[in-house]
Amino acid sequence: xxxxxxxxxxxxxxxxxxxxxxxxxxxxxxxxxxxxxxxxxxxxxxxxxxxxxxxxxxxxxxxxxxxxxxxxxxxxxxxxxxxxxxxxxxxxxxxxxxxxxxxxxxxxxxxx
Amino acid sequence: xxxxxxxxxxxxxxxxxxxxxxxxxxxxxxxxxxxxxxxxxxxxxxxxxxxxxxxxxxxxxxxxxxxxxxxxxxxxxxxxxxxxxxxxxxxxxxxxxxxxxxxxxxxxxxxxxxx
Numbered sequence: 001x002x003x004x005x006x007x008x009x010x011x012x013x014x015x016x017x018x019x020x021x022x023x024x025x026x027x028x029x030x031x032x033x034x035x036x037x038x039x040x041x042x043x044x045x046x047x048x049x050x051x052x053x054x055x056x057x058x059x060x061x062x063x064x065x066x067x068x069x070x071x072x073x074x075x076x077x078x079x080x081x082x083x084x085x086x087x088x089x090x091x092x093x094x095x096x097x098x099x100x101x102x103x104x105x106x107x108x109x110x111x112x
Numbered sequence: 113x114x115x116x117x118x119x120x121x122x123x124x125x126x127x128x129x130x131x132x133x134x135x136x137x138x139x140x141x142x143x144x145x146x147x148x149x150x151x152x153x154x155x156x157x158x159x160x161x162x163x164x165x166x167x168x169x170x171x172x173x174x175x176x177x178x179x180x181x182x183x184x185x186x187x188x189x190x191x192x193x194x195x196x197x198x199x200x201x202x203x204x205x206x207x208x209x210x211x212x213x214x215x216x217x218x219x220x221x222x223x224x225x226x227x
Contacts, residue, residue, distance in 0.1 A: 042201050042217035043156065056214065090155060098163065100146055101215060103155040 003027050004104035006091050012110045015081060021107045023074040023091030031055075032074040033092040033101070034066060043090055043103075049074060081111045114139040116204050118218025125192050125225055133221045135202035136184040142204040145178060145185045146215070151198045159200075160187070192225045199223070 004025045013019050023032065031050045035043035048056035049068040063085075065077040074091055091104040115138040125131045137145075146161035162169045162176045162185065169176050173192075178185040185204075189196055202218040 040199075040220070040222075042220055045214065048214070098144065100158045100161055103148075103157070105155045 004091055004093050004102050006089075006104035006107050008107055009105065010108045010110075012112060013078065013081065014112055015083070017081075018077070018079045020078065021076040021089055021091075021109075023076075023104055024072055025093040025102070025104075026072055027093060027095065027102070028071075029093035029095045029099075029102075030071060031094045031096075032068065033094070034064075034074070034076050035090040035092060035103075037088040037090055037106070047076075078109075081109075083111050085109065086111045114142055114204055114216040116202060116216050116218040118202050118221060120221060121219065122222045123224070125223070127192060127194060127225055127227050129192055131187075131189040131192050131196070131223055131225075133187045133200055133202065133223075134184060135186070135204075135218050136182075137204040137216075138183065139204070139206070140183070141206045142216075144205050145176070146203050147176060147187050148201045148203065148217075149198045150201065150220075156201060189223075192223075194225050194227055197223055197225045 007022045033048050034046040037043045045058050046060045047066045052068045063080045067075040088106045090106045092101045094101045118135045143164035147159050148156035149159045150156040160174050160176050162178050164180050173190045175188045199220045199222050201220050203215040205215045
């Protein structure tokens with residue numbers, strides 16, 4: 001069981017579609033993250049929200065748009081994606097100080 | 113920024129033998145070193161972590177050692193079992209009270225335990 005919940009588990013979208021990935025945690029963590037992971041590669045950081053404010057954007061293309069409506073929710077809005085954006089998108093959350101990063105089960109995204 | 117190198121990229125071991133994965137890091141400000149295990153199609157799961165004020169930490173068959181002077185840390189798995197087969201990632205980050213821990217991951221090690 002994971003304490004970080006992501007929906008949907010799988011998503012197939014065309015290059016002209018608009019879709020959103022959702023992430024929820026109820027551990028009281030004040031930092032939430034989006035990572036992208038390609039097959040056989042480590043997770044790559046995309047965005048970090050701390051206290052519901054965007055604190056890190058790792059030069060991610062604007063076709064990915066994050067949103068943090070409240071301290072428990074994190075969304076990633078997708079628009080005009082490319083086939084090379086197909087990957088596993090992982091949400092994670094973290095408490096303050098020395099606590100570890102907790103990953104959700106991810107959304108497997110395929111762009112056709 | 114931080115750069116983490118991980119070796120080997122693949123590791124095959126016989127069931128019951130030990131497995132060792134090594135990582136080096138570049139940023140002396142890094143003081144938090146977690147290890148994640150990722151089974152095929154699943155999320156990375158934290159298996160053990162160590163902070164720079166500790167040289168070694170053990171949890172049952174898993175242990176991590178840290179040499180801060182040499183900037184390297186290692187994962188040791190003893191008495192390996194088939195369910196230990198997975199990709200293992202090391203990571204490093206600075207950890208302060210107001211740091212949200214921008215983890216830098218190593219490239220990963222595919223561990224295969226054969227019966």
